[in-house]
Amino acid sequence: MEYLLVCEKTVKKKALRSHMGGHILRAQMGVLEDNVKVAVSEVDPCGFCGQSGHRVRLVKEGRKWTFQPSSTCPFTVPFSLGAAANSTKASPSTNAPIRCTLCPSSSGDRGVVWKYNMAHRISTVHSGRNPDQPLPPALATAMKVSRSEQQALGIPQDSIDASDDEPDTNPQTSGGRKRKRAATVGGENSKRSKNKGRA
Numbered sequence: 001m002e003y004l005l006v007c008e009k010t011v012k013k014k015a016l017r018s019h020m021g022g023h024i025l026r027a028q029m030g031v032l033e034d035n036v037k038v039a040v041s042e043v044d045p046c047g048f049c050g051q052s053g054h055r056v057r058l059v060k061e062g063r064k065w066t067f068q069p070s071s072t073c074p075f076t077v078p079f080s081l082g083a084a085a086n087s088t089k090a091s092p093s094t095n096a097p098i099r100c101t102l103c104p105s106s107s108g109d110r111g112v113v114w115k116y117n118m119a120h121r122i123s124t125v126h127s128g129r130n131p132d133q134p135l136p137p138a139l140a141t142a143m144k145v146s147r148s149e150q151q152a153l154g155i156p157q158d159s160i161d162a163s164d165d166e167p168d169t170n171p172q173t174s175g176g177r178k179r180k181r182a183a184t185v186g187g188e189n190s191k192r193s194k195n196k197g198r199a
Contacts, residue, residue, distance in 0.1 A: 002075055006050045007035045013077045014091075017084065020050055021093025022153040024116050025145065029155050044121075047095050047114040048075040056097045058112050069097045092152035098142045102126050102135075118143040 001010050004020065011019045026033055027040035046054040054073035061068045067081060084096040095116045102122065103111030113121050150160050
C-alpha cells in the first residue's frame with residue numbers, strides 16, 4: 001500500500017500509477033476535485049506522486065533488454081509499459097513514460113516524459129516548431145488519450161473534444177491541445193476558471 005500526498009488516500013502499489021494519472025489528467029483538464037489536499041504540479045508532474053522534480057527515464061533491463069520505467073520519485077513502483085499502454089476498467093490511465101521523438105536522439109533521457117506531460121513539453125521545449133506541421137505519427141499515437149480513458153478518469157463529457165478518438169497528428173487540433181492550454185492556467189478563459197462552479 002502507498003500513501004498519496006495529493007489526495008491523502010492509501011492505494012495498492014499496483015494501482016498507484018493509474019490513480020495518480022487520474023489526478024494529473026483532471027488537473028490538466030481543469031476539473032476541480034474536492035478531495036485534493038496538495039495540488040498536482042502544473043509543470044511536469046510525476047506520474048507516481050503528481051509533483052515536479054522527479055526525473056523519469058526508460059532503461060534497458062532484464063535478460064531481454066526491454067525498456068523499463070525508472071524514476072527518482074520515492075513513490076516509484078515497477079510496472080509494465082505494455083500493460084500501461086492499455087486502458088482497462090481496473091487501470092484506466094495510460095500515463096507512462098514516452099520518448100519525445102522531436103528531441104534529437106543525442107538528448108538521451110531528457111527526451112523522456114510522462115505521456116500526459118507531452119503536450120506541455122511540445123509547447124515549451126519545442127515552442128519554435130511550426131504549429132501547422134503534423135507531429136510524427138508514432139508520437140501523436142503515443143500521446144493520444146482516448147475518449148473512453150478520459151471518461152473513466154472522471155473528465156466531464158463537455159470537456160472531452162469530439163475528435164479525441166480520431167487519429168490526429170496535429171497538436172493544435174488533438175486532445176493534447178486542451179491539456180496544454182489547461183496546464184498554462186491562469187487566464188479567465190482557462191478550463192480551470194470555467195469549471196470553478198463545478199465540483
